[in-house]
Each structure stands twice: as C-alpha cells, then as structure tokens.
Amino acid sequence: MSQDKAPLRVGLAGLGTVGAAVARILATRRVALSRIAGREIVLAAVSARDRSRDRGVDLKGAQWFDDPVALAAAPGLDLIVELIGGEDGPPRATLETAIKAGKGIVTANKALLAKHGVKLAKAAEKARVPLAFEAAVAGGIPIIKTLREALSGNEITRIQGILNGTCNYILSRMETEKLAFGEVLADAQRLGYAEADPTFDVGGFDTAHKLAILTSLAFGTRIDADAIHVEGIASITPLDLAMADELGFRIKLLGVAVRTPNGVEQRVHPTMVAKGAAIAEVMGVTNAVTIDADAVREITLVGPGAGGEATASAVVADITDIARGRLAPPFGLPVDALAAPMRAPMQRHEGGYYVRLSVYDHPGAVAAIATRFAEQKISLESILQKGRARQPATAFTRNGAENAVPVVLITYATAEGAIRIALDEVTADGHIAEPPQVIRIERE
Amino acid sequence: MSQDKAPLRVGLAGLGTVGAAVARILATRRVALSRIAGREIVLAAVSARDRSRDRGVDLKGAQWFDDPVALAAAPGLDLIVELIGGEDGPPRATLETAIKAGKGIVTANKALLAKHGVKLAKAAEKARVPLAFEAAVAGGIPIIKTLREALSGNEITRIQGILNGTCNYILSRMETEKLAFGEVLADAQRLGYAEADPTFDVGGFDTAHKLAILTSLAFGTRIDADAIHVEGIASITPLDLAMADELGFRIKLLGVAVRTPNGVEQRVHPTMVAKGAAIAEVMGVTNAVTIDADAVREITLVGPGAGGEATASAVVADITDIARGRLAPPFGLPVDALAAPMRAPMQRHEGGYYVRLSVYDHPGAVAAIATRFAEQKISLESILQKGRARQPATAFTRNGAENAVPVVLITYATAEGAIRIALDEVTADGHIAEPPQVIRIERE
Numbered sequence: 084m085s086q087d088k089a090p091l092r093v094g095l096a097g098l099g100t101v102g103a104a105v106a107r108i109l110a111t112r113r114v115a116l117s118r119i120a121g122r123e124i125v126l127a128a129v130s131a132r133d134r135s136r137d138r139g140v141d142l143k144g145a146q147w148f149d150d151p152v153a154l155a156a157a158p159g160l161d162l163i164v165e166l167i168g169g170e171d172g173p174p175r176a177t178l179e180t181a182i183k184a185g186k187g188i189v190t191a192n193k194a195l196l197a198k199h200g201v202k203l204a205k206a207a208e209k210a211r212v213p214l215a216f217e218a219a220v221a222g223g224i225p226i227i228k229t230l231r232e233a234l235s236g237n238e239i240t241r242i243q244g245i246l247n248g249t250c251n252y253i254l255s256r257m258e259t260e261k262l263a264f265g266e267v268l269a270d271a272q273r274l275g276y277a278e279a280d281p282t283f284d285v286g287g288f289d290t291a292h293k294l295a296i297l298t299s300l301a302f303g304t305r306i307d308a309d310a311i312h313v314e315g316i317a318s319i320t321p322l323d324l325a326m327a328d329e330l331g332f333r334i335k336l337l338g339v340a341v342r343t344p345n346g347v348e349q350r351v352h353p354t355m356v357a358k359g360a361a362i363a364e365v366m367g368v369t370n371a372v373t374i375d376a377d378a379v380r381e382i383t384l385v386g387p388g389a390g391g392e393a394t395a396s397a398v399v400a401d402i403t404d405i406a407r408g409r410l411a412p413p414f415g416l417p418v419d420a421l422a423a424p425m426r427a428p429m430q431r432h433e434g435g436y437y438v439r440l441s442v443y444d445h446p447g448a449v450a451a452i453a454t455r456f457a458e459q460k461i462s463l464e465s466i467l468q469k470g471r472a473r474q475p476a477t478a479f480t481r482n483g484a485e486n487a488v489p490v491v492l493i494t495y496a497t498a499e500g501a502i503r504i505a506l507d508e509v510t511a512d513g514h515i516a517e518p519p520q521v522i523r524i525e526r527e
Numbered sequence: 528m529s530q531d532k533a534p535l536r537v538g539l540a541g542l543g544t545v546g547a548a549v550a551r552i553l554a555t556r557r558v559a560l561s562r563i564a565g566r567e568i569v570l571a572a573v574s575a576r577d578r579s580r581d582r583g584v585d586l587k588g589a590q591w592f593d594d595p596v597a598l599a600a601a602p603g604l605d606l607i608v609e610l611i612g613g614e615d616g617p618p619r620a621t622l623e624t625a626i627k628a629g630k631g632i633v634t635a636n637k638a639l640l641a642k643h644g645v646k647l648a649k650a651a652e653k654a655r656v657p658l659a660f661e662a663a664v665a666g667g668i669p670i671i672k673t674l675r676e677a678l679s680g681n682e683i684t685r686i687q688g689i690l691n692g693t694c695n696y697i698l699s700r701m702e703t704e705k706l707a708f709g710e711v712l713a714d715a716q717r718l719g720y721a722e723a724d725p726t727f728d729v730g731g732f733d734t735a736h737k738l739a740i741l742t743s744l745a746f747g748t749r750i751d752a753d754a755i756h757v758e759g760i761a762s763i764t765p766l767d768l769a770m771a772d773e774l775g776f777r778i779k780l781l782g783v784a785v786r787t788p789n790g791v792e793q794r795v796h797p798t799m800v801a802k803g804a805a806i807a808e809v810m811g812v813t814n815a816v817t818i819d820a821d822a823v824r825e826i827t828l829v830g831p832g833a834g835g836e837a838t839a840s841a842v843v844a845d846i847t848d849i850a851r852g853r854l855a856p857p858f859g860l861p862v863d864a865l866a867a868p869m870r871a872p873m874q875r876h877e878g879g880y881y882v883r884l885s886v887y888d889h890p891g892a893v894a895a896i897a898t899r900f901a902e903q904k905i906s907l908e909s910i911l912q913k914g915r916a917r918q919p920a921t922a923f924t925r926n927g928a929e930n931a932v933p934v935v936l937i938t939y940a941t942a943e944g945a946i947r948i949a950l951d952e953v954t955a956d957g958h959i960a961e962p963p964q965v966i967r968i969e970r971e
Contacts, residue, residue, distance in 0.1 A: 236843030
C-alpha cells in the first residue's frame with residue numbers, strides 16, 4: 084500500500100504509566116497504525132524528567148526535552164500529546180504553546196479540560212488545529228467519540244456514569260463483603276486502588292470533572308463544572324447497601340446530567356439504581372456510561388476507566404483520527420454554537436428518594452414522621468422498618484442511639500426542596516437519633 | 528455560524544420503518560445537524576413504492592422516484608441511503624449505481640454486506656466515495672465506529688455479541704418464565720417480535736450476517752460469511768436454562784469471532800456465559816457486543832439492536848460523518864490491506880462444554896460415560912446429576928426415556944473433535960435415551 088502522505092510527527096509530554104504505554108503502542112503497532120491512518124505515525128520527541136528509567140520501549144529515536152513547553156514549541160512536530168496532568172502550570176502552558184505553534188493536541192487531562200476546556204477549544208478552532216481528549220473520561224471506553232459523533236440524530240435527555248473506578252470498587256466490596264467504608268478504603272489504599280489522600284476520588288470531585296466534559300458534549304453547552312452538585316460516598320454504610328439490596332437497588336456513585344424543564348442538572352452523588360439496569364451490574368473498578376436519548380432510547384458503554392494500557396488505547400485512537408484528518412469540533416459543535424450553561428438548581432431537582440432514619444423506638448414516631456412527609460405532599464412508595472433484633476446493635480450506637488431502629492422511606496418523584504423541609508422538621512421533632520441518610524434514586 | 532460549505536444532498540431509497548424515521552430525524556433536527564456537520568443536510572429525493580402513506584413527515588420538498596436505481600443515478604445528489612434490504616436485486620443495483628455515479632452510500636443492509644461487502648468497498652474506494660453501514664449491525668449501538676476508529680491501538684483477540692433481539696427475547700423469557708422454546712416463539716410472533724417464518728432469526732443466520740461484518744472490522748480480514756459455523760436456539764430447553772442457572776451461567780445466542788493459533792474462528796451458537804459478565808446480564812430484545820483486546824482489555828456496548836428510531840440514529844450518524852468529511856475506509860483498512868480470511872476449522876475449536884445427557888438410570892452408566900470422556904483426555908470440571916424426583920417427568924419422556932435422568936457434564940477447555948468422538952461413543956454404548964445436548968462455554 085502506498086503511503087503518499089507525510090508521516091505524522093508526534094511529541095509526547097509525560098512518560099508516566101499512560102505515556103509509556105502510548106509510546107509502546109506506537110512502537111509495537113507502527114505498521115498496523117500506518118495502515119489504519121493512511122500515513123506513518125512517528126514518535127519524534129518526548130518530554131519527561133527522568134531519562135534513565137526503563138519504560139519498556141526504545142526511545143532512542145525520539146528527541147528528548149526536559150521542559151514540555153519547549154517540546155510544544157519545537158519545530159518539526161505536528162501533534163503534542165499531553166499526559167502530565169494538573170489543571171494549570173506546565174500542562175496548560177504546554178497545550179497553549181502547542182496550539183500557538185500550529186500543532187494539534189491530544190490530552191487526557193480532565194481537570195484542565197473541566198476548567199479551561201472551552202478556552203482551549205476556542206484557541207484550537209482559531210488556529211485550525213485538532214484537539215482531542217478521549218482518554219480524559221472513562222479511560223478505554225469510547226464515550227467521547229460516541230457522544231460527539233455517533234448520536235447526532237438524537238436529542239439526549241440524560242447521561243449517567245460510573246466514572247470513578249475507586250468509588251465503584253469500594254462500594255462493590257462494601258456490598259458483597261458487608262464491610263464499612265473505612266475498612267475497604269484502607270484496603271484499597273494498600274492495594275494501590277486509592278490514593279493516600281482519597282478525597283479527590285471518594286469525595287466525587289474526579290467524577291465531577293469528567294461529568295462536566297460529558298455534559299457539554301451531550302447537551303451542546305459550554306462546560307460548567309462549578310454548577311455541579313457534588314456528594315461523595317463516605318457516608319454510605321453497609322446497612323444502606325443491605326437495605327438497597329432488599330428494595331431491589333444497588334448504590335453507585337454516579338455522575339448524572341439530565342435535561343429538565345428548569346435547565347440541565349449536573350450532579351454527582353451516591354445513587355440508588357435498579358438491579359438489572361446495565362449500569363447497576365457494573366462492579367469493581369470498571370466504569371460505565373448510560374445515555375438516554377430520543378431515537379436510540381438507551382445505550383450503555385462498559386469498560387476500564389483507568390490503567391495505563393486502557394487509557395493509552397484512547398490516546399492512540401485520537402492520534403489515529405488526527406493522522407487520518409478525521410476531525411470534529413472538540414465538543415461536537417463550533418465553540419460559538421455551544422449554548423450558555425442552563426443551570427437547574429438542585430433545590431428544584433425532582434426524583435425519588437431513599438431516606439433512612441434512625442428512629443427512637445417510641446409509639447407513634449413513625450406515624451409522626453409520615454405525617455411530616457405528607458404535609459410536604461411527598462408520596463411514599465414504601466416504608467421498611469426493621470426490628471432491632473434483626474440488625475447488629477453496633478450499627479446504631481452512634482449518638483447514644485441504642486433505642487433507635489432503622490426506618491427506610493422510599494418516595495415517589497418529589498422535589499428536593501420538599502424532602503429537605505420534611506427532614507428538617509423530622510429532625511426538630513426529636514424522633515430521630517442521627518442525621519438522616521438521604522440517597523437519590525435514579526429511575527430507568 | 529457561517530455555513531460556507533454547500534449542503535449535502537441526500538437521496539433516500541426505502542421508506543419503511545427505518546427510512547421514515549431517518550426522514551423524520553433529518554427534518555426535525557435540521558438545524559442541529561447543520562451545526563454538527565458544518566453544513567446543511569437536505570433530504571432532496573426519496574424512493575418508495577407507496578407515495579400516499581403517511582410517514583409522519585412532510586416529503587413534499589423531496590423529489591420522488593419509483594425506482595431506487597433511478598434515484599441512485601439522478602443528478603444533484605451527493606449521497607444515497609439504501610434502506611430497502613435484500614442481498615441482491617434492486618438494493619445491490621442501487622448501491623452499485625450510486626457508486627458509479629460518484630455518490631457516497633450509507634446502508635443498513637447486513638445481508639448484502641455479508642455477501643458483497645468487500646466488492647462494494649473496493650468499488651467505493653476506487654470511486655473515492657464514502658461507504659458507511661453503522662446501522663447494519665446492532666441497530667443503535669455504535670459498534671462499527673468503535674471497531675473501525677476507537678480501537679486502533681489494540682490487537683483485538685475476541686468479539687462476542689448478542690446480535691439478534693428476537694433470540695435474546697426468546698431465551699430471556701424461557702429463562703425467567705420457565706417456558707418452552709415453541710411457546711415463547713408463538714408469543715413473540717403474536718407480539719411482532721418474531722417473523723412468521725422465524726428461521727432467519729432463530730436459526731442464527733441473521734446473527735451470522737452481522738458477525739461476518741464485525742469479524743472483518745475486528746481482525747482486518749476480508750468478509751468470509753461462508754466460514755461461519757451456525758447453530759440456532761430451537762434445541763434449547765427450559766431444563767438447560769435451569770441447569771445453566773444452577774451452574775452460574777446464562778445461555779445466550781452469541782456471534783463469536785476469536786483469534787486462535789489456527790486462524791480466526793467465526794461461530795454462532797447458543798453459548799453458556801458466566802452470570803455477572805456484562806453480556807450475560809443483557810435481557811430481552813437488547814443487543815450487546817463485548818470486545819476483548821490487548822490494551823483496553825474488555826469493553827461492552829449495550830443498546831437497542833432494532834427498531835426504526837434506533838436504527839435511524841445509526842444511519843443519521845453515518846450521514847453526519849460523511850457530511851463533515853470524516854471518513855475512514857469502510858472496513859478500517861484499504862481493501863487491498865485486508866488480509867485473506869484465516870478459517871479456523873470448527874473441529875479444532877477448543878473451549879469448555881456443557882453436555883447434557885439423558886442417562887438410563889442403571890448402575891455404572893455414569894461411570895461408563897465418564898470413562899469415554901477420559902479416553903479422549905477430556906477433563907471434567909463438574910458433574911451434575913439430578914434425581915428423577917426433582918425434575919418433572921414430562922421433560923424426559925421423549926423416546927420412551929421414562930427411566931432416564933439428566934446428567935450434566937461441564938468440561939475444562941478441550942477440543943471440539945474430542946467431544947464429538949466421546950459423544951458418538953457414549954451414544955453407541957446405549958447409555959443415553961436422547962441425542963446429547965451440547966452447548967459451548969465462552970469464558971471471560
């Protein structure tokens with residue numbers, strides 16, 4: 084086959100786990116990639132701090148730069164792949180420099196995209212260079228390409244994703260082994276599945292960065308990461324997981340973006356999802372995204388959300404697309420055609436709720452609570468009350484709650500504001516021994 | 528936003544369920560599509576037999592053709608969308624005429640692609656026109672785009688798919704409602720989920736057409752539909768589904784293409800898949816495809832495999848890609864770079880097997896059977912023998928088998944040839960009352 088086009092000369096900034104895997108794939112699949120792309124893809128330059136480390140690939144043919152920004156400015160490169168990470172500083176300067184120098188960019192940097200994605204897309208559009216970031220969300224799952232290219236015939240109504248493998252790993256083990264959050268977290272840290280400071284993952288912030296990007300692609304709006312309502316998973320207990328199981332649900336940390344009459348809701352929180360739904364069946368570090376849309380109804384993509392090779396797979400797909408000249412606007416539309424974010428306030432969120440209360444075992448307490456809900460026009464789908472004997476006492480001894488029993492209320496769709504008022508009143512009434520546990524239900 | 532490019536003028540051949548949905552989406556999303564594609568997409572001409580039927584869309588602006596081949600030859604059109612169906616005759620003439628006239632083509636015609644896909648791709652390549660067929664496999668699931676564009680960094684090792692909604696619907700209901708194949712089929716026919724002549728679906732042939740296309744994309748080989756080993760689902764009984772359940776499996780009709788040391792195996796057959804695997808959890812008419820590859824490990828796409836709107840979603844995605852000039856070779860590589868098919872003979876298939884035997888309840892029968900397997904060096908992972916009392920007698924009264932009890936053997940990976948010899952011998956020995964039921968196991 085003739086290769087009449089000039090090779091695509093790639094500069095790779097960052098040779099950590101993902102960067103090294105990209106370099107290896109470009110080397111081992113050199114012939115295959117040239118056939119797929121219709122031209123050679125050459126790793127012409129790299130930038131990393133440590134030149135001596137063995138990365139499982141011969142980098143002697145690549146020019147070395149200590150400074151990624153110098154790499155981005157260097158002549159003779161067509162495309163800069165940024166795999167450094169971090170929302171400002173060197174990675175940002177690297178990308179901006181590359182665009183100014185007329186080079187295309189590929190990045191896996193979700194934090195930077197969540198903060199500066201629109202500016203970056205605007206700069207790339209102006210410079211007429213490609214910008215691609217499949218690897219920024221859900222690792223090896225082609226969710227960016229799917230949203231950007233495969234659903235043009237659809238009005239998307241909702242997107243929900245398990246976007247953080249650490250959280251799904253923790254919740255999965257809590258559920259199957261009936262362990263407390265802290266226990267599994269410690270184990271995950273020991274196994275390298277969770278960071279020493281786990282806040283970014285278990286607090287929902289990593290999921291929020293990724294959701295911000297998906298929301299823009301799904302709804303054609305400018306990225307609006309600040310509008311995301313974020314709750315983490317630290318408050319989830321084995322009792323909640325057991326109750327969920329009994330009620331036909333699983334609990335997942337989801338990033339959800341949904342079109343409502345009030346605008347687009349973006350939220351990250353532990354979520355009750357019906358067992359049997361594709362996303363509910365995803366266990367362990369695996370990621371998944373479910374898209375609801377008018378024509379296609381529902382599609383779900385499941386796969387590895389992290390890992391050097393899987394993330395590198397997404398990076399190489401972007402490189403190949405660019406090599407072939409198969410381009411799309413980074414967020415699916417020209418930047419000026421992206422709509423202003425339409426923030427739907429969380430107080431106006433409507434949905435079902437799981438409310439677990441630790442209720443003092445006095446006559447009339449449950450009736451009084453049900454009355455407070457009724458006053459807010461909240462309809463209850465079910466009430467599940469467990470006798471004390473059926474639960475280990477230790478689960479309810481916080482706040483001297485030896486006399487309390489768990490009562491779970493499942494509501495029909497209702498407004499978040501109503502739930503909050505009802506729970507404030509129930510708390511003021513003095514019937515409950517602990518702050519209420521509230522988990523939103525996402526219906527199919 | 529400026530639309531400096533000329534509109535893409537589309538001719539649509541076939542206004543059945545899918546064609547009408549395509550016409551509706553092109554009309555209702557005209558503005559959105561022009562933003563996404565960077566140019567207007569105009570439905571300029573249509574071809575269908577019945578001009579008078581209400582298709583929920585105003586087609587007065589489109590030129591009408593009675594003959595799709597005349598539509599394909601008509602001046603002033605850039606792209607022909609073929610939604611007629613059928614592997615030869617008018618649809619084939621339509622596509623060939625369009626290519627000769629320098630028009631791009633989009634088709635959902637899996638039968639035609641399975642038979643003539645390579646020739647068609649060669650003609651399109653020579654004429655330098657695009658050929659796209661996302662809708663030909665798994666309806667609204669973007670499996671073609673994923674295989675063609677998103678996995679360039681991977682060596683794919685296996686692809687397995689639930690590609691026929693009718694079969695999955697029948698097996699799902701047989702499992703959950705413990706009904707016989709014939710009962711559910713009759714019900715599916717009544718509900719419109721199965722054709723009056725169901726052979727094409729339940730015999731596995733529709734799955735085979737789709738698998739042939741996926742195999743080419745996954746392994747870079749020319750389509751080789753004739754090499755596919757095809758078995759349908761008519762032999763599956765409620766007892767098999769119950770046994771599968773007990774052993775931790777579900778039974779799905781899968782299309783499987785796998786790279787082996789002997790070449791590429793392509794096979795369609797009822798398959799035991801481990802519960803918990805993403806593909807095992809897909810119930811009802813939904814389709815799913817799982818791809819195993821070296822970098823990404825495993826990804827699964829789940830969604831609607833049929834239906835007018837969902838299939839139209841895939842057609843419109845192809846139209847948008849073509850409008851934007853976002854092109855790839857139809858099968859991922861230039862046709863001359865596609866490798867010759869490397870047929871792996873089914874006799875050399877290696878895998879685990881579920882073997883259900885209806886064994887006469889005589890002392891030593893099971894031992895004699897186990898000996899026959901041992902002679903073929905087949906290792907048994909488990910043997911499950913059910914006492915007669917625990918099964919309804921009616922399940923075993925065929926062939927006067929009142930004295931027979933079901934015995935299920937699960938083998939470790941072994942050669943298909945060995946299983947066949949062992950079962951021939953067991954049958955000759957006279958220990959079994961019915962032909963053996965053999966279902967291949969697909970391991971994760």
